[in-house]
Amino acid sequence: MLLNSLIKLKLHLPIPVFGLGCGVLGMSLSKVSINLGKYAATLLKALEYRGYDSTGAIFQGDKQKIKLLKDVGAPSTLVKTLGIDNQPGRIFCGQVRWATFGPVTPKNAQPHEVKCKKHLYGAHNGNITNTTELKKFLLSQGHNIVSDNDGEMLVHTIEHYFDIELVKFPVKQHRETAIRRECLQKAIIKSSDKVVGSYAAVVVDPVTEYSYAIKAGSSLYFGVGEVEDNKFTLASSDLTAVLKFTKQLVNLRQGEFIEFNKAEFQIYALKKLRIKVPKSETVTYNPGDKISRISVRSRLRAEDTELKPPYKYFLEQEIHAEVESTGKLIKLFHGGSNTGKRMIRLLKKVDLLNKMTEICNRIQATDDYAKQTKIFNEFEKSSDIEKFYTKIQTNYQAIYNELVKENFEKKYFFSSDKNIFIELLNSHFNKRKLLVAKALDSITELDDVREFNKSVENFLKMLQHTYNNSRNIYLVACGTSYHASLIAALFFNEIANVDIIPVLPGNFRGLYSHSLRPDDIIIGISQSGETKDLIDIFDHVDDQEMDIKKVVLLNNLNSTLGQEKSDVTIPIYCGPEIAVPATKSFINQITLFYYLAIKIAEKKLSDCTSKSSKKCLELEKRVKMRLNSLDFIPKLIKETLETTEEQIEFVTSKIYFEPSMHLLATKILGVAKEGALKIRETLLNHAEGGEASEFKHGPNTILGKNTVFGIKNIRAMIKHYNENIDRMYILADQKKVSSKETRKISRAISNYVFKQSYPFDLSPAAAELFEEVIKEFDFFETAFRNYPLIYITGPEEKDVNLTISQINTHKIRGADTFVIAEENDDLLENARTNPHDEGYYGWGYITLPKTGDTLLTVFSATIVLQLLALRMSEKKMEKLDRLRISDHGVHPDVPKNVSKSITVD
Known part of the structure; x- marks a missing residue:
């Protein structure tokens, strides 16, 4: 049963989305279910990574029977202790909270139920930045505000305007469904003008039993489906949570809200919108206008957005997936996968391509899974497939052998619609079904190739025209x-x-x-x-x-x-990317640009008037070399992942706690800037990427003594301070200075260090001791540390020599040196040599796989910097947690103040 599989779900990543804050849910069933609490528990736990300060749920059954359960704590715990998983009902509104406005208390937990003027309940995620002003306004209008939470202000604001709209009608009409719906729609629109911030929200009118999900700057997804013979509608901040229950999604745009009840829904414009309809004119919607949109079946599966062993973080999983993502993209460059091309040739040979294409088109023409399954199963049992399967077994042993390989459906399906065909297998991976699904996938892959080539060709024509x-x-x-x-x-x-x-x-x-x-x-x-x-x-x-x-x-x-x-x-075909720091999308973007640059060069070569000219011969050689190198990219990424781990770990241990660093690239500026962004995102350190030779034109002033202090600096300062205080106590004991006077000296030293304030209330003996201590006490000297510089260079001799020059220029002025480059003895020697006769000097060298090619170094160096950011983030997060520093916001997947929506396709 679906329910049992939902209960057994193992959800991962119990870490909040800092800055984005919280996750909101709304579910409406067509009839009361004793299992609504179990569905709610599954959904709340699915959102735990978005917040675990507080958890809350409201359940509504028949006759406006409402139960509110909320408290401080994570959903994985509270769904049991609060009894959320045992609640019956027809309507559920829930929220997981990461505190922004208001401390972590039960009162600030969401959802909020309000009854000041009219009865509503709801919750939100995001940030309402004018919360303070809203609270004053609502109090002045007679609302009873019980928390400091911005979610309560939002629900009260909607309630306020709902009351204003409703009192325009006679009291006897106040419970009429049509009137309440109209008034609440207007209230939501007016509230959006009053509220400042980015948010998504779910609000419920318990009288009409209609729910409203509002998308006003934060992520919000909506699905329709059926669970245990009970139709439902579902709104969630998180796509994965929706996919656990249904693949039928309704696309919501920013600036829209959706009204839903049971299995029905209607979208409305929250503000003035201009929406371009494909192959049609742009349509303008005014606030409150209805927007027609049907549900579509998502190509994503829940598995596509899950964290899988052995990975601890989505960022780690996605970095390692870059081998596969670039490999699939490059297969597209070559006209598709080898297995796909072989299958197409075979279908042509047995005269099944047209028939199979017709079946494929019929499946793709409907979003109804039952209809798709019926078409698929009927064709799979047909005599055509019987003959095809027999022919495969007897005459095409190589293809048949592939069908029996482990995880065939994961390794050999490549089209943009692959999930449709994998789902049609319905976990029945018999060879005939696999053969049909693979054939359908191969046909769709061929369509992908045609569309891609058409787009590239159009791009090349445009670019050539512009260039000419x-x-x-x-x-x-x-x-x-x-x-x-x-x-x-x-x-x-x-x-x-x-x-x-x-x-x-x-x-x-x-x-x-x-x-x-x-x-x-x-x-x-x-x-x-x-x-x-x-x-x-x-x-x-x-x-x-x-x-x-x-x-x-x-x-x-x-x-x-x-x-x-x-x-x-x-x-760019990189697939879904869950971690906020982009990795797969970046590597696929630059892989695509690498290919497009080659195609442009090919186009220029074809236009050469004199094929034997030196310029054309050089271009021909370059194009051939670059085309051959395309297939190296996934292998290069794989080797980088496998060979650099130990060196990355060493460099991580040296610099993960540094408050600031610069990444200096020779020629490959984009790599340094992207590496710096990954470090800023995941560590919350200052990190800046730049061209290496530019560092000496101003930024190098940070070398030597500066006031960029991190925890290591503070620790050294405190250690040195304590050593001098200990020395003072020893001298005080020797000089018979009283304990009272000694304590006064200790406080005087503290004031003197930061304010240079001389104490005039000490006895002569104490003043003499104070002078003796501060005479040789340089409190700040131990706080100054070498500044970390990370150099990234390709293997070209000129670039290596420029990097060596920069290394020697900067390390004598107080820089530690860390190099990311291919093996080079001169570069290594200059990196590791201490510029001073004594004293600490930090250095490290991460050796990239040997290519002899600067442009390929772009890929390997990018992978190293992504891994470096990941490991530094892990270590810093663990360290800050051990130090019990709350709200630090360091996390590889969900750093504070940034967010990203998963692509819905």
Whole structure:
């Protein structure tokens, strides 16, 4: 039974999403169930990684019978101790909290039930930044506020405007469902104007038994389904929680809210929205307008978003998955997987390709799993498949042997619709079913290849036209994607001799927005396809009404950028990425740019007028070499993962507790900047990536004595201070200074160290002792430490020599040296040599697999920096936890103040 499998779920990652705060849930069943509490327990535990300060649930059954259960503590504990898992009911509203507004107390736990003017209950996740102002306003309007929690202010604010709308009608109509629904919809819209912040919320009217889920800046997912013959609707901050119960999802955009009851739902505009409908005009919705949208079956499976052994963190799992993600992308470059191409050839040979394509189209044409299964099973039992299967056994032993390999469905399915076909197997992995599913997957993979090649070809035509007309190619992106654009510029220059301009959206507005010309190209990069800063730039370009082509590289094709804003969309195919710090998406972005640079070079080669010219011969040689190197990338990543662990661990132990560091790259700037971002995200340290030779032009002032103090600095200061205080006590005892005077000297030393305040209340003997102690006491000297510099370079001799020069320039001024590079004796010797005759000097060398190629070093160095950030984050988090430093926010997967939505496709 589904219920039993839900109860047995092993949920991972009991760590909060700092800064994002909390997770909210709302579930409505078509009929009362004694098992609603068990469903609620499963959902709450699924959200534990988003918050575990407090847990709460409200259950509503027949006749407005409501039970509120909440307290301080994690859901894994409280679902039992509060009896949440034993509650019956038809409606559930729940929340897990990571404290932001209001301390961790039962009163500040959510959900909140309010009855000041009208009866509502609800909860939220996110941050309401004008909470203080809202509280004053609500108190002035007669509301009874019992907590400091921003969630309560939101629910009260909706209640306030609900009452204002409802009193416009006669009292006898106040319990009429249609009127209450209309009034609550208006109240939600008015509240969104009053409330400042980013949030998602669930609010329930217990009279009508309608629930409302609001998406106003934070993640929110919605699904419909059936559990134990009971239809349901489900809203959640977390996609994984929804996928545990259903794959039928309803896409919600920011600025929308959804009204739901039992198995029914209706979406409304929360604010004025402009939505571009594919192959149609942009549609404008005013606040309160209905928005028609149907549920679609997600291609994701719950397993795709789960943490699997032996990994402890999603970041770790996703770094190791980069071997597979780049491998699958490169298979696409080569026209698909070998098994897929073999299957297509075989289907053609037995004259089954057209029939199988028809079956594939029928399955893809419906989101109804029962219909898909019926089509699949009927075809699997057909005489066509009987003959096909027999032929495979007798004449194509190699393909048949692959069918019996362990985890065949995980290793040999490659299409964008692979999960549809894997699910149709329904855990019955017999060889015939596997054969049919693999054939269907191969047909879809072929479609993926055709679509991809079409997009690439269109991109190449656009770029060639722009290049021939001496126009500009802009790469616009934010964060990690911007760093990928820096590497793209390197690849395009080195491989294709084409210059492109990488730029942040904010800089684009200031530097280029008024100098655009017809035939320019704007290339946007985004994992989610919903990056608002990038969407704003694309809107600005549209407003120019010039012939400027727009291209996007995305993971989520069903997004605003993918569906509404671009002329050409190219997928990066990295799969879902759960950890907030991007890894898989980055490596696939730069792998795709590497390929596109090669294709541009190929295009230029085909246009060579004199094939025997030196320039064309050099280009031909370069293209051939780069095409051959494509297949090295997954192998290079794998070898980097396997060979650098010990050296990464050594460097981690040296620098994970340092408060600041610089990463200096020679030629491969994007690698240094992305490595620094990963360190900032996961460690919350200051880390800055830059071009190595630029460090001496100002940033090097941080070397030597500075006031960037971390815990190691403080520990050294305190140790030195205590040693001098101990010495003072010994001298005081020798000089017969009283204990009272000795204590006064101790306090005087403390004041003198930070304020240079001389004590005038000491006795002559005590003053003499004070003078003696401070005369040789340099409190701050021990606080100063060498500053860590991490150098990243490719193997080219010029780059290595420049790096050596930088190392020697900086280490004599107080820098520790850590190098990420391929094996080089001169580089190693200069890194490890102490510039001083004595004293501490820290150094480390992480040896990259040998390629002799700077552009391939981009991939191996990136992997090392991702692993380094991961290990440093783990060690620092463990250390801070041991020191009992609360709310430190260090975590590999969910660092504070940043968040990311999982792609829904």
